[in-house]
Amino acid sequence: MTLLDLTPRMVVTDRLASLPVVIIGAGPIGLAAAANLVERGIDFRILERGEQAAASIRLWGHTRLFSPWRHLIDPSSRRLLESAGWSAPVDEDAAPTGRELVDLYLSPLAELDAIRSRIRFGTRVVAVSREGMDRTRTAGRDTTPFLIRVRATDGRVEELVGRAVIDASGTYTSPNPLSSSGLDPLGDSDVDGRLVHALPDVLGAERERFAGRHTTVVGAGHSAANTLIALAELAKDAPGTRVTWLIRNASAVRVSSSADDELADRARLGSRVDQLVDAGAIEKIDSFEISAIERHGDGVRLIGSRRREPASYDTDVVVGATGFRPDLDMLREVRLHLDETVEAPVRLAPLIDPNLHSCGTVAPHGFDELRHPEAGFFLVGMKSYGRAPTFLLATGYEQVRSVVAWVDGDMRAATEVQLTLPATGVCSTGLTGASACCS
Structure with missing residues (x-):
């Protein structure tokens, strides 16, 4: 047998x-x-x-x-x-x-x-x-x-x-919630229109949503990186456009790929974001744990903790790129x-x-x-x-x-299952089927 x-x-x-x-x-x-x-x-x-x-x-x-x-x-x-x-x-x-x-x-x-x-x-x-x-x-x-x-x-x-x-x-x-607990953050139903799905068309159909506004991208993967790069590009032409990158960990290791990554576009993505952060085009806030969100003026306020201390952050628009x-x-x-x-x-x-x-x-x-x-x-x-x-x-x-x-x-x-995949570094995204940031 x-x-x-x-x-x-x-x-x-x-x-x-x-x-x-x-x-x-x-x-x-x-x-x-x-x-x-x-x-x-x-x-x-x-x-x-x-x-x-x-x-x-x-x-x-x-x-x-x-x-x-x-x-x-x-x-x-x-x-x-x-x-x-x-x-x-x-x-x-x-x-x-x-x-x-x-x-x-x-x-x-x-x-x-x-x-x-x-x-x-x-x-x-x-x-x-x-x-x-x-x-x-x-x-x-x-x-x-x-x-x-x-x-x-x-x-x-x-x-x-x-x-x-x-x-x-x-x-x-079925996106993951913004909250670090895995639950929907308290108050998220009150900020309709200010909380945006992953990978919005920043430079195209949704340009007016972001131009001249302060956008905070939440997430540490490649979908977040794609949006951050697009927002930084938009800021060159649209005065008043600000970009913040908020992550819950101390570093965004998942958006980094090794030098021997056979998918060259992915290997370059993390370094492009790092360069924009170093140049001041993107503000980076690490170690921020979100627990609630509320409307604040014409924008929203993210509420939670940073390094175990109570913290909040105000922004106009939030892009949820949390997987x-x-x-x-x-x-x-x-x-x-x-x-x-x-x-x-x-x-x-x-x-x-x-x-x-x-x-x-x-x-x-x-x-x-x-x-x-x-x-x-x-x-x-x-x-x-x-x-x-x-x-x-x-x-x-x-x-x-x-x-x-x-x-x-x-x-x-x-x-008889066979599969040859390109060698990769750390890979993270959250897209259905085609996985725009990883496939």
């Missing part, structure tokens, strides 16, 4: 075989899962909350990724696209912006008839369960179809069934086995612990590391990493290749 013989397999009844695989999210990882299913002739449905594919990436499309094109195109997706006459970008060593990633790759992929005909846009998944079973019932569970409850943009609620569920919904719409976390509310009736620290699948968590690993030191992993007690259910992509900020698109592509092979009963392909 070999290890392959002992690997858990998907149980498929006649009814399950007649049902589609349900993919949650039409971002790069969800579309890659679809491409793998197309190649294997397995029916599927993609449920996408937005009105277009890659809806979250479009929100930060002005931001340039770290990874070059050669790390951003899923192999199965490439084969499908090329068979339809698509050509990859000429310079595959160039790193695109999020908008370029969408326009040149993800949109054409989503428009392939084999995929577009199976996407439901404007459809939010509100719950996943088993047909006729809550999470407490065990008998016959593995052969019972999944039940997916969805809400359309017009408020209509309905239910679908599927043979397996691949949750690639990402984390971009992201998975939205698990819709999975309450699914039997998950998550690490208690980073909220990733327990077998995956030790491989991605940000205290030990960077983006490029994560070991290859597939369905086995991603599986839960709920057979046939998988968290993939950025959501599979829980609160760990080290996700790369190439990692997600290999995840779904393995998962789809397992769904198809191809155990040899499912277990």
Whole structure:
């Protein structure tokens, strides 16, 4: 008996075989899962909350990724696209912006008839369960179809069934709170309009929000660094623009990359921020723990402590770049086995612990590391990493290749997981799917 013989397999009844695989999210990882299913002739449905594919990436499309094109195109997706006459970008060593990633790759992929005909846009998944079973019932569970409850943009609620569920919904719409406790800071509901999501378009569509104002960026990762650099650039042309960088630790180690980082744009990012701090273009405040936020005049006041002493800081606008976390509310009736620290699948968590690993030191992993007690259910992509900020698109592509092979009963392909990542230094970001600061 070999290890392959002992690997858990998907149980498929006649009814399950007649049902589609349900993919949650039409971002790069969800579309890659679809491409793998197309190649294997397995029916599927993609449920996408937005009105277009890659809806979250479009929100930060002005931001340039770290990874070059050669790390951003899923192999199965490439084969499908090329068979339809698509050509990859000429310079595959160039790193695109999020908008370029969408326009040149993800949109054409989503428009392939084999995929577009199976996407439901404007459809939010509100719950996943088993047909006729809550999470407490065990008998016959593995052969019972999944039940997916969805809400359309017009408020209509309905239910679908599927043979397996691949949750690639990402984390971009679930930011971490500003408070160091992990809870929403007291008073945050009173400062609407002054608290901004990570990676705003400072030099483009949202310029007027920041020009001539004092903006404080909270967070110590690459998404914070991107925004700080953009604000410093804006300050050159917009009198009265001030920039403050507020972090809760003594130093921002996560935004620094080693000299041998193969992703050159990321390696330069930390040094650019440091130069701007040294030049006085960015005010840096370290060791500030936020506990509350309140409206103060036309701006806001951040309240907390600094080096264990009560402290407050006034600003006009706050950009929350404190990372992201998975939205698990819709999975309450699914039997998950998550690490208690980073909220990733327990077998995956030790491989991605940000205290030990960077983006490029994560070991290859597939369905086995991603599986839960709920057979046939998988968290993939950025959501599979829980609160760990080290996700790369190439990692997600290999995840779904393995998962789809397992769904198809191809155990040899499912277990032969291979992944080559660029060598990296410390990597931190908090972006869904494409992870604008890390992928």
